[in-house]
Amino acid sequence: MTWQTWLFLPVFFGAMGYSLLQIRRLGKLMKASTGKTRVMDEMGARVRETLINVLGQKAVLRDKKAGIMHATIFWGFLIITLGTLEQFVSTLVEGANFEFLGSSIYQALVFFQDFFTVAVLLAVGYAFYVRLVVRPERLGKSKDALKILAFTGGLMVSILLMNAFHLAGTQPWFASAMIFSNLLSGLAPSDPSICMAGYTFFKWIHMILVLGFAMYIPHSKHLHVLAAGPNTFFKTLTVEKGMQKIDFEDETLTQYGAAKVTDLSWKDTLDTFACTECGRCQDLCPAWNTQKPLSPKAIISDLKKNLLRNQAAILSGKIEDVTPVIDDNVTEDVIWACTSCRACEVACPVFIEQTDKIYAIRRNLVLMESRFPAEVQNVFKNMENNATPWAFSASDRANWSQGLSIPTIQANPNAEVLLWVGCAGSYDDRNKKVVTAFASLLKKAGVSFAILGNEEKCTGDPARRIGNEYLFQTLAKSNIETLNRHQIKTIVTSCPHCFNTLKNEYPDFGGKYQVFHHSQYLVRLMNTGRLKPAKNFDETVTYHDSCYLGRWNSVYEQPRSLISAIPSAHFVEMTQNREKGMCCGAGGGRMWMEEKIGKSINIVRTEQAIATKATVVASACPFCMTMLTDGVKAKDLQSKMKVMDVAEILDQSIS
Ligand code: SF4
Ligand code: SF4
Incomplete structure (x- = not known):
């Protein structure tokens, strides 16, 4: 063995041993998480998603510039790692290399290694430029990120110099394949022994940087290098997801929701390890963009900080010493500011699910500590007594249909379909008109339909989003009993919140139905010729995406198809649309909470609609209807801009 081998063995095993111990520590922290997570199934789909999004960088590339930069570094690292491995092997066994792969494969390998070394260096340069010159708010000021970039740049420079000296000193047969190193080798001294000394020096610099990087990763935001792959594998596979059910009959359960980080699930903990701190989530968060204290990026890193702050207690099993999840960073204002719009989750390149954590913390606040905004108290009372969040009598629910x-x-x-009216359609004057228009369309199409009348109750959605799972389950079970008693098979509703709850959450309680949003159902009626829009609608129309229709259930196109089918309606998109559409501010129970901090979300969204110069803002959700109508009123633009549901527009166009 050479001196290099003797030196390398302890350095290599010391560094890797340290790194593995740190990963083991993080694994133990994950294992200490007691919360429930989703069932892991469909392994084939998981492998496919992981390959597409990790190796293929699909989600990362949704943001073009940052995506290309990241993908270059990622793909570069994959190929360059093979070269690093060869360096390690040649240091352990003198003269060993990967030339046994065959001349063409080896030549291709060194070509790509050389190419990506320069490409990664350029990407690092671009990343420095973005962080130090452009300085977008979403990235924040991260010393850690700068250190990592410097590390990465150092790695690439050391490879280039190592290879340049190697080529100059030995003139190997594959030299011409390494275009950049070969060019650089022309600048090296002509003395081969000096070149080999340079090669050895930069090889050691490179190997020490690689091993130092391996030791640094578990302590840095670069932990995502290890965690993003598994996080992608274990992500919720479908866009549609319901909230986790609490089993109140399980007597072993002593904690509902998350009071401490250890009450979150291991997947929640893995989420915090996977965060790259890219800020894409924050960029689209309606709460953050209206000066609320909530940032979906910050909440993930704050939960990680809380976990690491408490690691001694967690690892020694003293869970009673773990400090609460609500602290100076994750305040109650942060938790209540969320509209559950999921813009953060859809934007996240590593599939972090912020809403799961926010809901878990809300559940603890409501169910275990009775801490929630004062105005919510009446909402809960109304839902308990009247089966609606508003102070109306349950016996008046069907009055709108008289x-x-x-x-x-x-x-x-024997109705073909049950029209689920929802609380807004039943009690709110403006939204009663929407349901009336939809019922009119069903009649025009000759659909046999019926309503539950006073047997219908609130789906429980507001209670569930606010954290009152018990109240939600009471209402859900009662509705399911009614629906099953009437042997309902198909439901259509104008409310995306009811739609989401009936479709994605009631199955967990035995309520399994075919559920449509009215926009989906109307498109079907148009496609089968049962509805034919004929009258002109001479307006410029923009469409506001409801979060619970779009991001929660991928219904983006049907409302647009309805508008496009109407003669003379001129359609214009808002700048933020579909997956990037801005929430109206009413979801997540925010409809019933006062907005005391920052600018009103509905005003900002209304301003975005006004910027299109549309004369009609179309919505497909009763809450959006209320928020946008209030926004237009606040701007004193009622004479220039109407807010209409897509069903109302379609109804006007059909005799
Ligand atoms: S769900 Fe919406 S409001 Fe809540 S943190 Fe995510 S982006 Fe912000
Ligand atoms: S949660 Fe996702 S989108 Fe947000 S900063 Fe972390 S990695 Fe980026």
Whole structure:
């Protein structure tokens, strides 16, 4: 063995041993998480998603510039690591190399290693430029990120110099394949022994940097290098997801929701390890963009900080000493500011699910500590007593339908479809008109439908989003009993919140139905020729995406198709649309909370609609309707801009 081998063995095993111990520590922290997570199934789909998004960098590349920069560094590292491995092997066994792969494969390998070394260096230069010159708010001021970039740049420079000296000193047969190193080798001294000394020096610099990097990763934001792959593998596979059910009959459960980081699930903890701190989530967060204290990026890194601050207690099993999850960073204002719009989750390149953590913390606040905004108290009371968040009587629920010849399920037990009206459609004057327009369209299409009448109750969605799982389950079970008793198979609703709850959450409680949002159902009726828009609608129309229709259920196109089918309606998009559409501010129970901090979200969204110069803002959600109508009123633009549901627009166009 050479002196290099003797020196390398302890350095290599010391560094790798340290790194593995740190990863083991992080694994133990994950294992200490007691919260429930989703069932892990569909392994084939998981492998496919991981390959597409990790090796293929699909989600990362959704942001073009940052994506190309990251993908270059990632792909470069994969190929350059093979070269590093060869250096390690040649240091352990003198003269060993990967030339046994065959001349063409080896030549291709060194060509790509050389090419990517320069490409990564350029990408690092671009990343420095963005962080130090452009300085977008979403990236913040991260010394850690700068250190990592310097590390990465150092790695690339050391490879280039190592290879340049090697080529100059030995003139190997594959030299011409390493275009950049070969060019650089022309600047090296002509004395081969000096070149070999230079080669050895930079090889050691490179190997020490690699091993130093391996030791640094578990302590830095670069932990995402290890965690992003598994996080992608274990992500929720479908866009549609319901909240986790609490089993109140499980007597072993002593904690509902998350009071401490250890009450979160291991997947929640893995999420915090996977965060790259790219800030894409923060960029689109309606709360952050209206000066609320909530940043979806910060909440993930703050939960990680809380976990690491408490690691001694967690690892020694003293869970009672772990400090609460609500602290100076994750305040109650942070937790209540979320509209559950999921813009953060959809934007995240490593599939972090912020809402799961926010809901878990809300559940603890509501169910275990009775801490929630004062105005929510009445909402809970109304839902308990009247089965609606508003202070209306349950016996008045079906009053809106009086004189409209709309049958109840008792009168039309064989109805083709059940029209789920929802609380807004039942009690709110503006939204009663939307349901009336939709019912009118069903009649025009000759659909046999019925309503539950006074048997319908709030789905429980507001209670669940706010954290009152018990109240939600009470209402959900009662509704499911009613729906099953009437043997309902198909439901259509104008409310995306009801739609999401009925479709994605009721199955967990035995309520399994085919559920449509009215925009989906109307498109079907148009496609089968049962509805034919004919009258002109001479307006410029923009469409506001409802979060619970779009980001929660991928229904983006149907409302747009309805508008496009209407003669003479001129459609214009808002700048932020579809997946990047801005929330109206009403989701996540925010509809019933006062907005005391920052600018009103609905005003900002209304301003975005005004910027399109549309004369009509179309919505497909009763909450969006209320928020946008208030926004237009606040801007005193009622004479220039109307807010209409897509069903109302379509109804006007059909005789
Ligand atoms: S769900 Fe919406 S409001 Fe909540 S943190 Fe994410 S982006 Fe912000
Ligand atoms: S949560 Fe996702 S989008 Fe947000 S900073 Fe972390 S990696 Fe980026």
